Amino acid sequence: MVIHYKCPNCGDDMAFDSDSGRLTCHSCGRQDRIEEFSEDFITTTFSDEDAHEYHCDNCGAILITEAETAATTCSFCGAGVVLGDRLSGALAPAKVIPFTISKEQAMAAFRRWCKNGRLTPKGFMTADRVKGITGMYIPFWLYDLNTKAKVSADCTRVRQYTSGNYIYTETKHYDVYRDIDLNYVKVPVDASKKMNDELMDKLEPYDYSHLKDFKTPYLAGFIAEKYNYNDEELLPRVKAKIQKFIDSYISSTISGYTTVRYRSRQIDTKKTSSHYVLLPVWMVYYDYGKAVHTFAMNGQTGKVVGKPPISYGKVAQWFGGIAASTFIALKLISLMMGGEIW
Structure with missing residues (x-):
């Protein structure tokens, strides 16, 4: 099962936008709250073929995925797709933290x-x-x-x-x-x-x-x-x-x-x-x-x-700097006490 989210304005694919926290169409700029997005604009395609093979509803290309993949992008048209049958039943997450960083x-x-x-x-x-x-x-x-x-x-x-x-x-x-x-x-x-x-x-x-x-x-x-x-x-x-x-x-x-x-x-x-x-x-x-x-x-x-x-050169310089600083400090202490250090 492949799920696409279509823009009600222009029909292009919509994706989750981390800045606004909404479904966003990058073609016309429309944004919709996820809780209010109409199911009329969600397209779902079922496939009876191999469990790892799906078809992009946007361009018809075959999506070959690994068994663990639950959401991906079509390598031909770039549309974001969700493989809904891998997120249902026992595989359905209870919670999600959405992206907040773009x-x-x-x-x-x-x-x-x-x-x-x-x-x-x-x-x-x-x-x-x-x-x-x-x-x-x-x-x-x-x-x-x-x-x-x-x-x-x-x-x-x-x-x-x-x-x-x-x-x-x-x-x-x-x-x-x-x-x-x-x-x-x-x-x-x-x-x-x-x-x-x-x-x-x-x-x-x-x-x-x-x-x-x-x-x-x-x-x-x-x-x-x-x-x-x-x-x-x-x-x-x-x-x-x-x-x-x-x-x-x-x-x-x-x-x-x-x-x-x-x-x-x-x-x-x-x-x-x-x-x-x-x-x-x-x-x-x-x-x-x-x-x-x-x-x-x-x-x-x-x-x-x-x-x-x-960088091993920087590491050597860093340790060399510590050694030099330590030597100078000991030198000053020795001079103040009337002695020498070599």
Whole structure:
């Protein structure tokens, strides 16, 4: 099933505009609120052919897609299409955060980010080697979790004091027990096998107060992926993701002691709910040094993450500058104290 959104004025294809938050026709400039867009101007085409083959309703071209693709653009006429059968039933997202950063704004933010790289090669900082930039809705699961922890530990407080000619050390022993109940809300984990997990984690945070009920027009003009992993399959990963926060909280409740030795730590984390959502990401592909470097930008906040190439010459200069500064500081201290340093 292929879905097109036709302009009521001129009949051209409409796409979601991140600046206005509306369906926009780039031919005549008409804008419509997504909630009020008439179904009379939504064309739907069904195909009985292979599940990965669709036809563009705009020009008739065959759309060959990967199994995970839920929204794309026709490579012949450029029309934005949504593959509705991949967004229905169990595959239907509950919520979506629409793009708030346009392609032009994303490019400008990426150029600024490149120029801030103190240790990147000089040619990289010009940001004129962008091979491609793609707006994608990435599938995530948002988890609400509850953790119950029962912790027991042997702790000590040690103090020293002087009385007369003697120095005394006093050690007090404590039997510490904690019964902890923690709740975590909207913990995100990306559900696409294509995406680099570390890259997606670093895009956080998103402002989840801007989550909207999912409607297919938000996807028009962008690429969207459907999930590869369900919420049960990703549960171990989300538990591992919050473990460091659990450990940190437990430690914060057992503070003020000289030593802490845990006797037992019983930690039980359970899922209370999970929601399938689509989050906006600009993927930037940058051609430099005979290699393509991949960066990701949060489509809501503009945060850029990725690993730029490093200029080893600049790194050597940077460390050389630190060494020189340290030498000068030691030289001045030595002279003030009447000595020399070589």
